[in-house]
Amino acid sequence: MPIFPVCGALPGSPGEGHMKVGVVGAGAVGSACAFALTLRGVAREIVLVDRTRKRARAVAADLSYGAPLTGRVVLRDGDYPDLAGAEVVLITVGVNEKTGGATDRSDPQGRLRLLDTNAGIYRELVPKVAAAARGAVLLVVTDPPDPLADLARLAAGHHRVLSTGTFLDSLRFRVHLAAALDVDPAAVEAQILGEHGTSEVFVWSGVRVAGVPLADVLSARGLSRAACVEAVEREVRYANIAIIEGNQASQYGIGVVSARLSEMILRDEHGVVPVGAYSERFGVTLSLPSILGRQGVKEVLHPPLTAEEEQGLERSAATLREAGARIGVGAAAPG
């Protein structure tokens, strides 16, 4: 329901560029997603759903008071049926790394430690989301997003399911490379592929600064590649844990990432970013550079990789297939 009484219809009309986005989960991440969606002017209507309705209502009300300075958007709290007509639904419910005990840098399981608990929540909730928001693209934000996207795809009964995957990791990669090289992150092209988790693959062979290969930039400055790799990977791999140690939850970066992905989908932009989608080749959801449009991933691109990176991607896929098997998703081995 609208936070405040509405006289007349909500802006826009469903099916005519209404741009309705659902955010399921109004915790730290869901609130940050709704905030970023509001600031970017992505949607005309944002519906927040949480098991604690009061929380969703409070977040929607809080954002509503800033919305007149952003764009024309109506924010509401709601229940699952209120997601009807949404074109994109972000799913952010579940335990986070802090409450789920996934903040140990030496734990090879990493975010996969949250899988069993969050899979239980997804089994119950995704059918309700899919029944209400029939044509929507579902964007899985909850950790670990890749196996949960596989579960959500089966529970929803369609393929319009993405995981935020390694888009955020890739931005962290760009930001730390840019800091190391003292350049604008916008000039750095760099990607992380595979799992949003400990088996992720840094594609060092593809790093460019305004088209110039990293090796050339480093050698022109007399810098060591090994030192750069070690320092940047350490920062990026544990970026979430460092944030949680200072502020309980990693939320703002993923909020902007989720809003930007929603925008690419709603506007049928054909943006190309590393995002998690089911891969026939790997038999599981994992991140590869993907062309995003109104129905989700339109096409996946396979960048050239070194033999080592290729092996890393195979290992990442195997890790995710094992995780899927653990929750009964039973991803088939690739043919």
Ligand SMILES: NC(=O)c1ccc[n+]([C@@H]2O[C@H](COP(=O)([O-])OP(=O)(O)OC[C@H]3O[C@@H](n4cnc5c(N)ncnc54)[C@H](O)[C@@H]3O)[C@@H](O)[C@H]2O)c1
């Ligand atoms: N994909 C990424 O890159 C990324 C980044 C940061 C966090 N995350 C993940 O996002 C998730 C949410 O994190 P958070 O910090 O917002 O947690 P949080 O505890 O602040 O919020 C979770 C919300 O989910 C709601 N919820 C829980 N179970 C529910 C259910 N069954 N039905 C409806 N609502 C329910 C809770 O009421 C709460 O409001 C975690 O899994 C976290 O690890 C993912």
